[in-house]
Amino acid sequence: MTIDNGDFVRVNFTGKIKDTDEVFDTTYEEIAEEAEIFDVKKAYKPIPIVVGGNHLLPAIEEAIIGLEEGDKKTIEVDSDNAFGPRDHSLIQLVPMREFKKQGMTPVQGMKIQSDGETGKILTVNGGRVKIDFNHELAGKDLVYEVEVTEIIEDEKDKIKSMIELHYANSNVDVEKTEIDIVDGVANIKLDEMAKFDQQPYMDITFARFRIAKDIWDNIDEINNVNFIDSFEKKEETEDEEEAEE
Structure with missing residues (x-):
């Protein structure tokens, strides 16, 4: 049985940044540990998805159509079809006093939430804090190694x-x-x-x-x-x- 849109399947995957080969996500515990991204709150096992259901990047779901249970595939996804290009308008300078109002001490690398969006503090310089609200993988070409472990019938x-x-x-x-x-x-x-x-x-x-x-x-x-x-x-x-x- 080959996979088609609307099929329920389980997949394992490892996602890497193409230019650096850095692993940023995986369903394999041993790979997460090796890449130093292991999360004790995460269950490392094949994940269920509906093909075409936007549970993974659409480019990945499209690429596994036609595969069979047990098949593996390496999929390259350019930045436009991954998390989009970097948007410089999403890099903002925020006065330090705004953090003080919230009782917060901003530190470089800290992640914060604002209006439902996640930002990462790039610099803390004097009275201003530079925050990047782009997705961490924005502007990056990615490579996914995917394995179909089960077609659920x-x-x-x-x-x-x-x-x-x-x-x-x-x-x-x-x-x-x-x-x-x-x-x-x-x-x-x-x-x-x-x-x-x-x-x-x-x-x-x-x-x-x-x-x-x-x-x-x-x-x-x-x-x-x-x-x-x-x-x-x-x-x-x-x-x-x-x-x-």
Whole structure:
């Protein structure tokens, strides 16, 4: 089976800056450690995507069309099709007093958030701070080494793969998800631990929307997705009753 748009697949990849061969992202733990970019909060394993779903750079998703499970491919992506050219208007000078108002001490290399954008402090000089709001990879040509580890064919496994992709909670076991598909409706009951998620409510809602959209956009027989949160009363056992007494 060859990959086409709308297929659910799992891929491993390593991304490098073409000019320097520097690794900036990878799904392999050993490569992350060698490149000194290992993140203890990240799970190093093949990631699920929908081809054409903009889960990776479009140039990468287009390049794996026609591959088969187990295939590997090296993909070069120029800066225009990666993270775009560098925009000098995104390099800003900010008065030091603005940082003092926030109780912050700016340091070269520090990353900050402003109006939803991430910037990196380039210099701190006297009363001014130079901040670059360009993406760190803007203006750089990239090389990705990609391996297709699985083509997902079972409908319930496709749904689970999107939960794994979008629902960022390491305490939730995707395999404990209960899925029932009836008359075009997918009813999803997540692992019990999802009920105790401490993420902001809007983040959880947005994650569920993205899961639902990927499902109804790419699984023809499903046009409605329900997330079911139920709290069942459990009968006390004799041991529990005795403990209360």
